[in-house]
Amino acid sequence: MRPDPELARHAARELVAGAVAIPSVSGEEGAAAAFLTGWMAGHGFAAHIDQAGNAVGERGSGPLTVVLLGHIDTVPGDIPVRVEDGVLHGRGSVDAKGSFCAFVAAVAALPPAALAGARFVCVGATEEEAPSSRGARHAARAYQPDFVLIGEPSGWEGLTLGYKxxxxxxxxxxxxxxxxxxxxxxxxxxxxxxxxxxxxxxxxxxxxxxxxxxxxxxxxxxxxxxxxxxxxxxxxxxxxxxxxxxxxxxxxxxxxxxxxxxxxxxxxxxSAVRHPRDNALTRALRVAIRAQGGTPVFKVKTGTSDMNVVAELWPVPTLAYGPGDSALDHTPQERLDLGEYDRAVAVLQAALTRLAAGTARAGEASPATS
CATH class of the missing domain: 3.30.70.360 (Alpha-Beta Plaits)
Known part of the structure; x- marks a missing residue:
């Protein structure tokens, strides 16, 4: 029996609100990691906290490996956590617990056929906001993915191909x-x-x-x-x-x-990184965004992210995606529209299902264009 969409949406919102409510400045992510692994374990994931303190959850057993790498640490700054008029206020709501929770919620809602087509690994990385990038560096050595999603705010219609x-x-x-x-x-x-x-x-x-x-x-x-x-x-x-x-x-x-x-x-x-814009991953996301009534927009950003850290070891189709306005990163006004979060979860669920089914892989052997 298919899960009730309204119950799934409510659970996804509870996930992100709960994660944002737990302070997790870089180096102090333990409580947030415990909350996230607990939620994943209760929603069909094999979940654990790894040696770098990352919150890791896996679903599926197919031949493809899709790594969804977000980060669960934040910069300092106490913003009272609250939901007002459908907007979640709080440090990390945009940068970038919102993106990682969207990954987790989407993978939790995948149908059995998708789980038979791919193995999905959600990694809530530690210390992205610190020079160490401890969590991403550990993950880069632990997995050999076929596709990579980096959890960073792009807006639900945005697909980020590169960072300086x-x-x-x-x-x-x-x-x-x-x-x-x-x-x-x-x-x-x-x-x-x-x-x-x-x-x-x-x-x-x-x-x-x-x-x-x-x-x-x-x-x-x-x-x-x-x-x-x-x-x-x-x-x-x-x-x-x-x-x-x-x-x-x-x-x-x-x-x-x-x-x-x-x-x-x-x-x-x-090192700066810029990935091609035409491959199975970008096509799956573009189709899913259009299905939700959006217009896909490719972006490159002047900051850095864990994409820079893993690019050399993971030379595979990669992009960054997540709900929220990156202009609010690190500001006292950081907040996430939960309606946009819902749309991002729906986009991810559809795109990952398509990717696992292989329908987005047609023509993958042809040269990608940048």
Whole structure:
């Protein structure tokens, strides 16, 4: 007997509201993972918490493996959790518990034929909002999927094909103290000069459009002087287009700082990624979005996500999908329209059913176009 759609919708909404109500700042996801695995275990999944703290649930036994990788950690910020006029307010509602819960709710509602055609692995990853990306790195080694969905807000009609890369440089200038009436530059002067050189390099290197541009942002400025030594420190954050690797950006940044007494340490080496727009996965999602009355929209984003982390080890059809407006990420106004969440669940259920049935795979052997 088919499950009652209204009961399934109510359960899906309870899932996302319950997940958002549990604080889970990066590194503190244990309670949220326990809640999610408990819900999955009660809805037909084989569920467990893995060595990275990820909430993992599996359904199906078919020859295809579909990994649905979302993240369950959030940035800090206490937003009172409530539902008002069909809108769920709370930290993580958009970024990105809403997306992961949509994955889980859709897989929970799949018909037996879909479960016979594919194995669906939902991974609620830890520490996506931290530089470690611990959960995604563990999952990338644990599975060999045929298709990958990344849980990030795209809007229910949006399909995100790629994200920019990232490089973070921490720059430190240390100099002997001197009298400001004398000749010379301060540590802060040299740090500022270095920043302007990096900005000029970024402007020269940029291509057409923001996705093809090098975006440079200055943050984390600090300086101190103990009477003997001056120290100035700053963080230079670079968002990188696909044509520029983190290693090439490192070399360029060091060249820009040449001649300055600067010590540089790098982190966040993430390469940009952009997947093809025509394959079995994108076709299944496009058909499902149209069936719900929507118009599919392809997107690329200037941030980073776990897509960057897993792309090299998972060279398979991949896109990011999830309900919500990404402009609300990390803001005090973070909220999710539950009607949009319902539509995203319906889209995912239809697309995954189509993918498992193989009807979306016709012509997959032909070259995909970007």
């Amino acid at each position: 890369g990232r490089l973070v440089a921490r720059v430190r200038v240390q100099k002997d103290n001197f009298h400001t009436a004398g000749d010379g530059t301060s540590a802060a002067d040299d740090l500022a000069e270095g920043w302007w050189r990096v900005r000029e390099w970024a402007a020269r290197t940029s291509g057409d459009g923001v996705f093809d541009a090098v975006q440079a942002t200055l943050g984390g400025l600090a300086s101190h002087n103990d009477g003997l030594t001056q120290v100035a420190e700053g963080t230079f954050s670079l968002r990188l287009p696909p044509r520029l690797s983190p290693r090439a950006a490192e070399d360029a940044l060091l060249a820009a700082l040449e001649g300055l007494p600067a010590h540089v340490t790098f982190s966040g080496h993430e």
